[in-house]
Amino acid sequence: DVKVTQSSRYLVKRTGxxxxxxxxxxxxxxxxxxxxxxxxLGLRLIYFSYDVKMKEKGDIPEGYSVSREKKERFSLILxxxxxxxxxxxxxxxTTGQYxxxxxxxxxLTVV
Amino acid sequence: GENVxxxxxxxxxxxxxxxxxxxxxxxxASNYFPWYKQELGKRPQLIIDIRSNVGEKKDQRIAVTxxxxxxxxxxxxxxxQPEDSAVYFCAAPYSGAGSYQLTFGKGTKxxxxx
Numbered sequence: 001d002v003k004v005t006q007s008s009r010y011l012v013k014r015t016g017x018x019x020x021x022x023x024x025x026x027x028x029x030x031x032x033x034x035x036x037x038x039x040x041l042g043l044r045l046i047y048f049s050y051d052v053k054m055k056e057k058g059d060i061p062e063g064y065s066v067s068r069e070k071k072e073r074f075s076l077i078l079x080x081x082x083x084x085x086x087x088x089x090x091x092x093x094t095t096g097q098y099x100x101x102x103x104x105x106x107x108l109t110v111v
Numbered sequence: 112g113e114n115v116x117x118x119x120x121x122x123x124x125x126x127x128x129x130x131x132x133x134x135x136x137x138x139x140a141s142n143y144f145p146w147y148k149q150e151l152g153k154r155p156q157l158i159i160d161i162r163s164n165v166g167e168k169k170d171q172r173i174a175v176t177x178x179x180x181x182x183x184x185x186x187x188x189x190x191x192q193p194e195d196s197a198v199y200f201c202a203a204p205y206s207g208a209g210s211y212q213l214t215f216g217k218g219t220k221x222x223x224x225x
Contacts, residue, residue, distance in 0.1 A: 031211045040120070042200060042217035043155070050211070058212070090154065094211050099145065102154040 003027075006091055006103035013110050019078040021106050023091030032074040033100070034058075034066065037088040046089075049074055081110045113138045113203050117216025124191050125224050132219045134201035135183040144184045145213070146175060147200045155200060159186070191223045 007022040023032065033048040035058075045058030047066040055066050063085060067075040078085055091103040114137040124130050136144075145160035161168045161175045161184065168175050172191075177184040188195055198218045205212040 033212070035215075040217060042117075043215040045212060045214070048212060059214075099157050099160070100147075100155075100213065102156070104154050 004091055004093055004101050004103040006089075006106050008106050009104065011106060011108045013078075013081050013108065015082060015110055017078075017081045017110075019081045019108065019110075021076040021078075021089055021091075021108070023074045023076070023103055025072050025074075025093045025101075027093070028071065029093045030071070031094045032068070033092045034064075034074070034076045035090045035092065036060070037090055037105070043090065046076065078108075081108075083110050086110045113141060113205050113214040115201060115203050115214045115216045117201050117219060119219060120217065121220045121222070123222045123224060126191060126193060128191055130186075130188045130191055130195070130221055130223075132186045132199055132201070132221070133183060134185070134203075134216050135181075136203040136214075137182070138203065138205075139179075139182065141203045143204050144175065144177060145202050146173075146186050147202065147215075149198045149200065149218075151197070158199075188221075191221075193223050193225050196221055196223045 003026045005024045013019050031050050034046045035043040037043050044060050046064050049055045049068040052071050065077045086109050089106045092100040116135045118133050142163040147155040148158045149155040159175050161177050172189050174187045198220050200218050201216040202213040
């Protein structure tokens, strides 16, 4: 089974802090994704990457950036955290053409 | 991109009854339609998917139907059990070969009442 590991389950950060969310996969998958999940809004794509050092914006990239220096690791960066970025963040990778495997999520609270 | 609408947002059924969740999509080129189940506090997990070359797919108590003409697909759960209680998400791919992006519906919270 593909394993997708998110480094933190819960995070509390202050407004204005720079925040790093890490995601690591243990298979050799090219495609990795960052989604945020909010009640009533479902899963919305922030950024994705289809190869090392490659990145593409999703639907809601504002206020975020990403880094993919190694194939197995995809980092989401909140340049200056704001309260409206309080959310559940889910990383995913493809097991097949579209079969996503999700990480267990990071619940971020910005105070 | 793709626009996916999912209904209803909440659904309550008695144990043993059937549940149906519907999704519509906008991109007629979409060819893959997965369903994910997310139990409380857990990650979404793929439960069933269908490709555009078939109209229906079944796996025990769950089935998915696809109507490409009308651009909608549905999840059917028969003989519901309390462990079916979860949030269910449908999804469809963005257009553009090779990107593997999915657009998700907003989710349906299914409650199965014992």
